[in-house]
Amino acid sequence: MKRRSLPVAAAFAATAALLLTACGGGGDSSKDSDKIAGADDGGTKTSASPSASAADSAQRPKVTLPGDVTNVFESWKTGDATKDAVLADASRRIDALDYAITQGNADDSVLGFYYKGDALVGASQWVKEFVDAKKSMTGETRFFKPRVDVYAKGKATLSYCSFEGKAYVKDRKTGTADKTPVTNKSYLLYSTRLEKSDKGVWQTAVLNSERGNSACTP
Incomplete structure (x- = not known):
């Protein structure tokens, strides 16, 4: 499904995988808010986003997720400096969305740092849901099989998979997690478009997701 309208009520009722991230995402806000389960492609796991290069003038906000929320990025490096910069800001965008969700703040400024346009509107709406x-959310989400294409100066596309089988929706008051069985629907394929800001940040302008896509399922 495409992340455009975020049918939250249905997602909450149907599955605890309602985590996005936005909207792993939030760009062209997706319709499927659940995070997706991922297949292991043998890549190295990295849970922290790469640091900005010395040539980058952006003062990126520090984002620290709660101890019970973990994002794992597998094979999130290509060896190409530009592509790796895209991947770094994409991973920060994912962390930023989860941070806003756990903080319960749909207007958190960190969202506007990594999202823009319709993607920003979708991310804010998703957090508000x-x-x-x-x-809130809890658990671990894996992101894998990233494919980056820098098709013009300051413009790139990025697709990747996620596995949300260990990520759950959590009641903010009681802390109780809604755990559901792992199925093909626990896996998502994300398609995004990014644009580099004048500060050097690769912001997500469009974000779509499809649950259960065979490119991501085992």
């Missing part, structure tokens, strides 16, 4: 439902 969690806030209104008095929900």
